[in-house]
Amino acid sequence: MTIAExxxxxxxxxxxxxxxxxxxxxxxxxxxxxxSADGFYDTTLEYFSVRNSTGVFDLTPMTKxxxxxxxxxDYLNRLVTRDMSKIKPGRVAYAVWCDDEGQVIDDGTIFHxxxxxxxxCSQERHMAWLTAAAIGMxxxxxxxxxxxxxxxxxxxxxxxxxxxxxxxxxxxxxxFGLTTFDFQGTELMVSRTGFTGDLGYELWLTPDKAIELxxxxxxxxxxxxxxxxxxxxxxxxxxxxxxIAAYIDFLPADVTVRTGxxxxxxxxxxxxxxxxxxxxxxxxxxxxxxxxxxxxxxxVKLDIEGNKEAHNSYIYxxxxxxxxxxxxxxxxxxxxxxxxxxxxTVQAPHGKVGDKLYVEIYYQREMHWSRVMAEATxxxxxxxxxxxxxxTPPGPY
Amino acid sequence: MSERxxxxxxxxxxxxxxxxxxxGKAGRKVLVLEANDRVGGAAVTREFADGYSVSSCAHLLYxxxxxxxxxxxxxxxxxxxxxxxxxxxxxxKHVRINGNDVSGVGDEDVASxxxxxxxxxxxxxxxxxxxxxxxxxxxxxASKSDMLTLAQLGFxxxxxxxxxxxxxxxxxGMNIRDEVTERFESDLLRGAVSFDAVLGTHLGxxxxxxxxxxxxxLAGSHARLSQPAGGMGSxxxxxxxxxxxxxxxIRTGMKVKRIVVQNGRAxxxxxxxxxxxxxxxxxxxxDPKSTIMNLVGARNVExxxxxxxxxxxxxxxxxxxxxxxxxxxxxxxxxxxEFADRFVIAPDEVYVERAFNHAKYGETSAKPVFEITxxxxxxxxxxxxxxxxxxxxxxxxxxxxxxxxxxxxRDAFTKLAIDTLSEYMPDLPQRxxxxxxxxxxxxxxxxxxSGGHWHHGELVLDQFLFTRPxxxxxQYAMPLDGLYLCGAGTxxxxxxxxxxxxxxxxxxxxxxxxx
Numbered sequence: 073m074t075i076a077e078x079x080x081x082x083x084x085x086x087x088x089x090x091x092x093x094x095x096x097x098x099x100x101x102x103x104x105x106x107x108s109a110d111g112f113y114d115t116t117l118e119y120f121s122v123r124n125s126t127g128v129f130d131l132t133p134m135t136k137x138x139x140x141x142x143x144x145x146d147y148l149n150r151l152v153t154r155d156m157s158k159i160k161p162g163r164v165a166y167a168v169w170c171d172d173e174g175q176v177i178d179d180g181t182i183f184h185x186x187x188x189x190x191x192x193c194s195q196e197r198h199m200a201w202l203t204a205a206a207i208g209m210x211x212x213x214x215x216x217x218x219x220x221x222x223x224x225x226x227x228x229x230x231x232x233x234x235x236x237x238x239x240x241x242x243x244x245x246x247x248f249g250l251t252t253f254d255f256q257g258t259e260l261m262v263s264r265t266g267f268t269g270d271l272g273y274e275l276w277l278t279p280d281k282a283i284e285l286x287x288x289x290x291x292x293x294x295x296x297x298x299x300x301x302x303x304x305x306x307x308x309x310x311x312x313x314x315x316i317a318a319y320i321d322f323l324p325a326d327v328t329v330r331t332g333x334x335x336x337x338x339x340x341x342x343x344x345x346x347x348x349x350x351x352x353x354x355x356x357x358x359x360x361x362x363x364x365x366x367x368x369x370x371x372v373k374l375d376i377e378g379n380k381e382a383h384n385s386y387i388y389x390x391x392x393x394x395x396x397x398x399x400x401x402x403x404x405x406x407x408x409x410x411x412x413x414x415x416x417t418v419q420a421p422h423g424k425v426g427d428k429l430y431v432e433i434y435y436q437r438e439m440h441w442s443r444v445m446a447e448a449t450x451x452x453x454x455x456x457x458x459x460x461x462x463x464t465p466p467g468p469y
Numbered sequence: 470m471s472e473r474x475x476x477x478x479x480x481x482x483x484x485x486x487x488x489x490x491x492x493g494k495a496g497r498k499v500l501v502l503e504a505n506d507r508v509g510g511a512a513v514t515r516e517f518a519d520g521y522s523v524s525s526c527a528h529l530l531y532x533x534x535x536x537x538x539x540x541x542x543x544x545x546x547x548x549x550x551x552x553x554x555x556x557x558x559x560x561x562k563h564v565r566i567n568g569n570d571v572s573g574v575g576d577e578d579v580a581s582x583x584x585x586x587x588x589x590x591x592x593x594x595x596x597x598x599x600x601x602x603x604x605x606x607x608x609x610x611a612s613k614s615d616m617l618t619l620a621q622l623g624f625x626x627x628x629x630x631x632x633x634x635x636x637x638x639x640x641x642g643m644n645i646r647d648e649v650t651e652r653f654e655s656d657l658l659r660g661a662v663s664f665d666a667v668l669g670t671h672l673g674x675x676x677x678x679x680x681x682x683x684x685x686x687l688a689g690s691h692a693r694l695s696q697p698a699g700g701m702g703s704x705x706x707x708x709x710x711x712x713x714x715x716x717x718x719i720r721t722g723m724k725v726k727r728i729v730v731q732n733g734r735a736x737x738x739x740x741x742x743x744x745x746x747x748x749x750x751x752x753x754x755x756d757p758k759s760t761i762m763n764l765v766g767a768r769n770v771e772x773x774x775x776x777x778x779x780x781x782x783x784x785x786x787x788x789x790x791x792x793x794x795x796x797x798x799x800x801x802x803x804x805x806x807e808f809a810d811r812f813v814i815a816p817d818e819v820y821v822e823r824a825f826n827h828a829k830y831g832e833t834s835a836k837p838v839f840e841i842t843x844x845x846x847x848x849x850x851x852x853x854x855x856x857x858x859x860x861x862x863x864x865x866x867x868x869x870x871x872x873x874x875x876x877x878x879r880d881a882f883t884k885l886a887i888d889t890l891s892e893y894m895p896d897l898p899q900r901x902x903x904x905x906x907x908x909x910x911x912x913x914x915x916x917x918x919s920g921g922h923w924h925h926g927e928l929v930l931d932q933f934l935f936t937r938p939x940x941x942x943x944q945y946a947m948p949l950d951g952l953y954l955c956g957a958g959t960x961x962x963x964x965x966x967x968x969x970x971x972x973x974x975x976x977x978x979x980x981x982x983x984x
Contacts, residue, residue: 146768172773172941172948204776208767351733354771357948 082107085132086282106133111302118305125297131222141211168356175325175334226272229296231466237292243465269313314454339369370423374448376412385431474748482510485754486708487970488955495713504724508873510917514702518903521793532689537967552694556661561802564657573638573701574655600961604875646674656817664815669933734950756925757938757958774917777939785921788866792859793903798894814839831871868909945976
């Protein structure tokens with residue numbers, strides 16, 4: 073494909089023709105070279121499809137690397153902080169990778185497709201770092217972003233949709249498991265993963281059968297409230313799930329310039345992903361030291377009083393304010409939780425679970441600005457965490 | 470059977486021996502393992518033809534730090550001290566340089582050279598202080614002593630006085646060509662000074678920071694050249710003797726295959742022959758690339774560090790040409806006693822730059838530059854009576870020859886080098902009875918230095934002080950517990966100076982207390 077053939081210089085996902093037919097908003101943005109929809113009909117409507125029926129999100133722009141070779145496992149174990157030897161074929165792992173200073177470069181999912189064959193998916197591109205990490209290792213890293221397209225099929229009826237589509241045996245797929253099906257002569261990979269904190273699946277296949285997959289899915293989903301969704305609706309769902317996003321809740325360490333602007337996994341509440349039992353991985357020395365000496369920052373989930381969204385708010389230790397101890401990075405009114413929620417960053421040791429903090433919310437009513445200091449409780453669990461997310465087999469809806 | 474040591478030093482090069490000796494002196498149980506059959510690394514004297522011996526790489530001593538000789542009580546016997554330099558001219562009108570004096574040039578050049586040397590030695594003295602100290606860390610990781618070193622460095626530069634400070638800061642990043650063309654009329658003088666600035670580097674006189682490399686050369690004894698009796702091998706023999714006196718065990722013919730890493734720390738070494746030795750610390754005298762990429766293995770260290778090490782510039786360009794002669798060649802305008810001096814073939818700075826051009830593209834120089842000595846002239850031990858050896862450093866001979874190094878390529882360049890020399894020594898070809906050419910590829914293979922670069926890494930501002938060998942690992946300790954570097958790849962750099970070995974030993978003694 074040449075630049076001249078790409079409208080606005082943006083790549084189109086193989087699902088684009090179908091998405092274009094549904095699109096009522098004409099709001100698209102760029103995601104790593106691809107056109108990605110903000111939404112198709114209405115953000116709230118699309119959001120409710122994820123929580124009440126099924127939303128379908130186009131994952132094609134997600135960066136995908138195929139990692140193979142005799143050293144693939146050793147390579148990944150050095151790259152990411154968690155122990156990859158525990159991830160057997162047919163399993164998927166959420167992981168973060170750090171630089172030598174223990175600062176997070178990005179997070180993503182690693183699919184153990186077949187013995188010794190992996191796919192790493194992330195929001196950002198990382199070829200330079202992955203290549204550097206391969207120096208001295210026998211491993212091949214191939215960017216297969218354009219060769220594999222994907223759809224996230226998320227929501228309470230998603231299991232029923234896939235069953236109706238004829239994916240026999242999908243009921244046995246456990247969370248973070250992956251399996252393959254024959255789809256019109258092409259291999260369809262289905263993983264029980266997602267970014268919504270709900271029951272959901274991700275479907276992956278080669279672009280030549282993309283339209284057929286879309287049609288089969290939407291045919292099967294007709295009676296189950298299936299709906300295409302864009303990034304805005306997904307963004308709401310992921311905040312409710314308590315998931316962090318690059319460039320919003322943290323900055324990739326390789327793009328920060330000022331010291332102290334990047335974050336370690338410990339600071340992002342991802343200590344459960346760091347396995348100090350591994351003798352070496354990128355960032356281990358620095359993280360071990362941070363663990364001894366204490367972190368500078370802590371990522372917090374906040375349950376805020378009132379209903380005014382706390383976008384970009386400063387966070388204080390006391391109601392009277394004084395010196396701020398941090399700031400909100402993601403905020404929303406959660407319709408499904410009926411809660412005013414936010415993700416934020418505060419200076420340690422503030423932000424322990426149960427701490428009462430205050431957020432300074434500015435809000436506008438008919439042009440005039442007002443300010444409120446709202447009490448915010450630091451909570452531990454994801455805001456939205458329904459049992460169906462974990463149930464195998466998931467029940468019909 | 471595994472024997473346990475406090476410290477194992479990989480490689481018995483001069484820095485490894487200095488480091489081992491100082492550690493032994495401090496009471497540590499030290500084992501030195503050398504791949505070759507004799508100690509010295511690249512600083513050895515080898516017989517290259519029946520009865521003819523010569524220093525394999527460096528053949529003149531001028532950087533050996535007084536701190537090193539003092540700490541070890543070392544006495545180096547010299548065959549000749551204070552060698553003069555004869556910058557050869559094909560027409561016999563040579564320029565002679567001795568310390569701050571130069572002859573064979575106009576009066577203005579004489580005064581200008583003296584002025585130039587005065588300033589350069591002053592700057593070099595400033596530098597010397599810091600060559601014998603661990604380079605400080607910067608920013609948030611800096612310790613109290615780092616801050617003191619930094620403050621002292623700033624103070625020392627300021628103390629030069631306003632004008633000289635400005636000159637220092639102006640010159641340190643500059644190229645030698647700009648300075649010599651501004652100062653000197655004489656082509657030969659410009660050529661000779663330029664040559665000294667680029668000797669042993671992958672740099673030409675117009676490359677940035679070649680004034681810094683010139684200063685580095687002066688930062689020992691103001692480039693007072695001397696020739697050790699018995700060649701460079703006797704210096705390392707003396708160091709090995711000192712090490713043994715200090716209780717160090719040295720074993721030769723033991724090529725280390727890998728540094729054993731256990732639970733994220735260096736725990737010993739395994740040799741090619743399959744023997745393992747365990748220790749609390751491993752100190753590598755090998756270059757940073759070989760140490761990290763080959764001996765430790767990238768998988769045992771982190772990615773950012775691996776990438777920086779992988780990118781260290783260390784492509785050697787200096788070859789060694791050794792000739793066995795049945796008598797001294799004749800050189801027009803040179804008296805016999807002057808064969809004790811050093812000869813330089815670098816007719817002007819443009820000639821040197823042009824010689825370098827080829828190396829950028831994987832070719833050998835069509836007109837190479839030379840540093841020539843006749844070590845046997847004042848040292849009978851190196852050649853049979855009445856016969857002589859010539860030892861020459863020839864540039865530029867690229868490590869990665871485009872056509873690849875073969876016997877044919879080596880023979881062709883040997884012929885070209887001898888042809889060039891014949892322009893100054895017409896009867897040389899008839900006097901040659903044997904020859905040896907060590908290309909950077911040979912030096913890599915025989916002395917186990919990646920890229921065959923004598924300095925274990927180009928000496929340039931981005932690989933100097935806080936960034937030698939790489940940023941964040943410049944205080945001898947590597948980012949792998951228990952692993953240290955002590956060779957020329959670390960601060961301050963190459964040359965038979967012993968500074969890196971001594972600094973490393975001091976860093977180890979400071980941070981690794983015996984438990």
